[in-house]
Amino acid sequence: MDLSQLTDRINTGLAQLRYGEEPAALYEPIRYIMALGGKRIRPLLTLLGAYVFTDELEPALKPALATEVFHNFTLLHDDLMDQAPLRRGQATVHEKWNPNVAILSGDVMLVRAYELFLDVPAELLPHVLRRFSQTAAEVCEGQQWDMNFETETEVSIEQYLDMIRLKTAVLLGFALELGALLGGASRQDADHLRQFGVGIGVAFQLRDDLLDVYGDVATFGKRVGGDILSDKKTYLLLTAQAQANEAQRAVLAQHIGQPVPDADAKVQAVRAIYDELEIRPQTEALINDYFLDALQHLERVAAPETRKKPLHQLALQLMEREQ
């Protein structure tokens, strides 16, 4: 099972999708955002989820692509809501065109994502679409919580973890569950794969939060300290705020939610508190908990180790992005 070959197959499949032609302002943005690239992790998970149970991966391809189209739909609308100017170094759709084009072409992407499921065998289709719809609603819930948290003063660590589960992890879980179902898995095994994906997803997002503070710019690819500068209530900040003594709390209050005269000074001051409170090892321990818990679900899937190995490898690969 060669992951890069599988990614090539996914990219070929994506390139062959036809979203529509006219009006161009509706369909051109879809081709644009889909062509920005990305690691195609969700369709990869679907295909590897199917591979656990079958060698016939072709029937899983179109549904796998559906998860990627849906994911890019969420990016398109999220970028608009977050007023993000760039996505993978290129202008976002609402910047390149305008907000209305972003709204409407996003809407059509969601429709096209549903369409890509419609070749799923009739006996599986209602269940697959129920699970997809539930997942899609949860992803929207996660985005709404994320936006709410920007202005809420009291966000608990539990609420934050639930937000990243909804916004990021449940779709990874669904992508795996989908592959399992299409590969002929039992509902129970499909659910174990789903839980494996959710766990990996939360761990992956926590690692992303950690790299935002402690990562190497070259490998992380984003400016380090971005979350601190934007006062984002991540696991790191919420944990620091919960564990800080009075003096540390005062330093945090002096920087978080305040105007930033000196960006580097802010990042350094907040990171110093994180260091004092040992936020990094605490976060790494939590990531490890999620990761090990996820692996237990993978182990419980009733299939030979050799069939599960590519998934195990991909999970390791995702978690070790700094190495």
Added chain:
Amino acid sequence: MDLSQLTDRINTGLAQLRYGEEPAALYEPIRYIMALGGKRIRPLLTLLGAYVFTDELEPALKPALATEVFHNFTLLHDDLMDQAPLRRGQATVHEKWNPNVAILSGDVMLVRAYELFLDVPAELLPHVLRRFSQTAAEVCEGQQWDMNFETETEVSIEQYLDMIRLKTAVLLGFALELGALLGGASRQDADHLRQFGVGIGVAFQLRDDLLDVYGDVATFGKRVGGDILSDKKTYLLLTAQAQANEAQRAVLAQHIGQPVPDADAKVQAVRAIYDELEIRPQTEALINDYFLDALQHLERVAAPETRKKPLHQLALQLMEREQ
């Protein structure tokens, strides 16, 4: 077949729908827009489409409600894109909450609309969802054309008619086709009902354009002349521009696309040109053409007249809203 009883059944069904609870900012706007009311024409068409073939309307109820949820999703996003402050006399969602809430709660409405189809018998589900998805994409295309036309200088009458077909009529056609399929109709009969609905839909929208200029405020419910004031390229204006002599063309150019110092004067001047060119009887003739063509499709449906009578009556009712 008592239409008001059927509408009551639809409203009871809508009131029982559960979209979700938390976060409130995601789900409250859905309950809000669904509670603003409306004539519930689309679910009514689905139930009457089913009635042509069966007395068992209950299995068609949830899919019928899906068409209404989808319709209200389009209203929610369209109001945002059009920056409309009011919907049925109440604040629009983006005004009452904010644009991001309107985007995201709209997205969830589209997901919930799909979910409402999932009890459709497994043998029909793929076809129903394919037709729904095609229709949904066409409705988005219609909205994009409508927005494009605001800034385009050259819009043909044919383009305008195609825009209203996509934006308004195809969903009415799908609502009927859906009911027919659920009622056990042949694909051919379902398609005749669809074409009946599309024809009625275009006729209905043209009548709306006509009433905007020549309607009675009391019965029309909107300010008369709104389309003229906003320079909307309706069938009336496009026809007038195509048929105007040089003097009339100059009067139109003096008012259309120009700042409006005196709203009443603008409406009167443009309407005077319409009167000279007999735009009203021409529009009425076109409405009549679409209406009669639609009725021919209804006639071709292989079912007793008594089963089709409620649909015929509803169509008459829709067209005679001024009386």
